[in-house]
Amino acid sequence: VAPVLLRTSVNDFTEEPVSDEVVDGLLRAAMSGPTTGDQRPWHFVVIRDQAVRNKVPEIHRFAHLVPRAPVALLVCGDETLQRDRGFWVQDCAAATENILLEAERRGLGAIWLGIYPIEGLVQAFRRLINVPQHAVPFSLVALGYPVERGRTVSQYDGSRVHIDIWRDKGASTCQE
Amino acid sequence: VAPVLLRTSVNDFTEEPVSDEVVDGLLRAAMSGPTTGDQRPWHFVVIRDQAVRNKVPEIHRFAHLVPRAPVALLVCGDETLQRDRGFWVQDCAAATENILLEAERRGLGAIWLGIYPIEGLVQAFRRLINVPQHAVPFSLVALGYPVERGRTVSQYDGSRVHIDIWRDKGASTCQE
Numbered sequence: 001v002a003p004v005l006l007r008t009s010v011n012d013f014t015e016e017p018v019s020d021e022v023v024d025g026l027l028r029a030a031m032s033g034p035t036t037g038d039q040r041p042w043h044f045v046v047i048r049d050q051a052v053r054n055k056v057p058e059i060h061r062f063a064h065l066v067p068r069a070p071v072a073l074l075v076c077g078d079e080t081l082q083r084d085r086g087f088w089v090q091d092c093a094a095a096t097e098n099i100l101l102e103a104e105r106r107g108l109g110a111i112w113l114g115i116y117p118i119e120g121l122v123q124a125f126r127r128l129i130n131v132p133q134h135a136v137p138f139s140l141v142a143l144g145y146p147v148e149r150g151r152t153v154s155q156y157d158g159s160r161v162h163i164d165i166w167r168d169k170g171a172s173t174c175q176e
Numbered sequence: 177v178a179p180v181l182l183r184t185s186v187n188d189f190t191e192e193p194v195s196d197e198v199v200d201g202l203l204r205a206a207m208s209g210p211t212t213g214d215q216r217p218w219h220f221v222v223i224r225d226q227a228v229r230n231k232v233p234e235i236h237r238f239a240h241l242v243p244r245a246p247v248a249l250l251v252c253g254d255e256t257l258q259r260d261r262g263f264w265v266q267d268c269a270a271a272t273e274n275i276l277l278e279a280e281r282r283g284l285g286a287i288w289l290g291i292y293p294i295e296g297l298v299q300a301f302r303r304l305i306n307v308p309q310h311a312v313p314f315s316l317v318a319l320g321y322p323v324e325r326g327r328t329v330s331q332y333d334g335s336r337v338h339i340d341i342w343r344d345k346g347a348s349t350c351q352e
Contacts, residue, residue, distance in 0.1 A: 007210065028332050033273060034183065034288050042336060049340040086293040090315075093269035097209060101277065112210055117262045130342045139266075156204050160218060164225040166306045 007100070008151060010065065010109035013144030018070045022106060026073065026143070029102035033094040036087035042095050042138075045074040045129055052128065056140070059124035060113055069111070069142035073099060074125065076135040077116070089116065092138040099141050109146030115139055183276070184327060186241065186285035189320030194246045198282060202249065202319070205278035209270040212263035218271050218314075221250040221305055228304065232316070235300035236289055245287070245318035249275060250301065252311040253292070265292065268314040275317050285322030291315055 027044055035041060047053060048071050056066040066072055075096050077088035096112055103110040115121045116138045125137035203220055211217060223229060224247050232242040242248055251272050253264035272288055279286040291297045292314045301313035 007208070027337060031332055031336070032183070034276065036290055040333070040336075043338065043342075044336060045338040045340070045342055047340055052340055084290070087290055089265050090269035090272075090290070090292075093266035094273040096266075097270040097273045100210065114212055114260070114263055114266070116266075129340075132342065135342075156207055157216070160207070160216075160220060161203060162219060162221040164221070164223055164228055166219075166221055166308065166311075 008104060008109045008146055008149055010111055010142075010144075010146045011150070012147040013065065013068045013070065013109065013142075014147055016070070016145040018108065018143055018145070022108070023071060023073075025106065026099050026102050029098045030073075030075070030095040033091070033098045035091040035094070036082070036084045039082045039084065039087075040091070041078050041082040041088040042092050043076040043078055043135055044095075045076065045131075047072040047074060047129070047140075055128055059128065060115070060121060060140070062111075062113055063140070063142070065111060066113075066140070066142045069144040071143050073141045073143065074129055074131075074137060075099075075139045075141070076131055077138045078135045080134045088136075089138070092116075096139045096141060099143075103141075103143055107145065108143050109149075111142040113140040113142065184280060184285045184322055184325055186287055186318075186320075186322045187326070188323040189241065189244045189246065189285065189318075190323055192246070192321045194284065194319055194321075198284070199247060199249075201282065202275050202278050205274045206249075206251070206271040209267070209274045211267040211270070212258070212260045215258045215260065216267070217254050217258040217264040218268050219252040219254055219311055221252065221307075223248040223250060223305070223316075231304055235304065236291075236297060236316070238287075238289055239316070239318070241287060242289075242316070242318045245320045247319050249317045249319065250305055250307075250313060251275075251315045251317070252307055253314045254311045256310045264312075265314070268292075272315045272317060275319075279317075279319055283321065284319050285325075287318040289316040289318065 056063040
C-alpha cells in the first residue's frame, strides 16, 4: 500500500519523546511541499513547552491530546511573503499534509487541528504563541508516538469522480 | 531520502499514456487525505479529452504543457458537503498534494496549477468543464511521464522556524 494511502488514528500518545532530529525531518518535509510561485509563505513554531501545550485545550475544543503530545507544530501563513496573494492557505495546507505523511512514515501519530479561518481561534493562537500581525496561525499538528496504531484508510467514492466534462449525478448544473 | 522530500520538475511529457489503473491510484491517494471532520468536500474530474485539454492554455497562463499531458485532474471543492464551512480550501489542497506525492511515487511528473481563489480562472474552468454551482474548481494537476527527470529538493530555511514562542527575527511583533 502506498504511504499516502495510510493514516494512523491516534487515541493517545506514549511518553516516548520526539527527538530534535525527527522534528527537523518533519520541518524539512513541510518545506519541501509545493508553494505558489515557489514563494513559501509559511513559518513553523515548534512547541515543546509543557505550559504552552497545556493551554491549547482551553482555546481549541479538539485539542485534549495536545498536552500529552511531546511536540506540536504550529504552521503559520504569511501573505507578506507572497506575490500571488490568496494562495497561502493552500500552500500551508500542503505543508501540513507533508508533515502528516512524513510523521506516518517515521512511525509517529499526528493530529491536524484546524485554526484558520476561524477568527476566534486565529486570535487565541496569535496571543498564546506571540504570532506577529504579518503572520496567521493556520494549523496545529500534535505529534508523538501513538499508544495504539489504528490504521484508517479512507474509502474511494466513485460518485465524486467525473470524466472529462462534469455530468452531475443528481444536483442541478450550470448549463449556460 | 523520504518520498515527501522529492519532487520531479517537468519540462515536457513523453507520449506514454497514463493508464486508468494509475489514474485510479491517484484518485485513491487524493481521497485518502485528511479532511475537516472527515467531510470530504471534494470532487475530481479526470480530463483525458484532447480537445478539452487544448483549451486550457487559453484560460490559464501557466498551462502550456496541459495539451501534452495525457491526463489532467481537476480538483473541485464543494461547500455543500461541509458542516465546517471555510475549510474546503485546505482539504482540497491536501488532496492535491496527495495526488502530487502519489504521482512522484509512481514515476509520473505532475504540475499543480492554481485556480481558486482567482475568480476569472474559477469561472473559466467552471464553463469549460461544466462544473455546477455547488462546486468550485480549485486546482488542475497535469500528469504524465516526464521527458527528463529533474529532481528538486526544496531547501530548509531555518529563519522560518521558531521555538515555543515566536520571537520575531526582524519584523515587529504584536505584543499586547
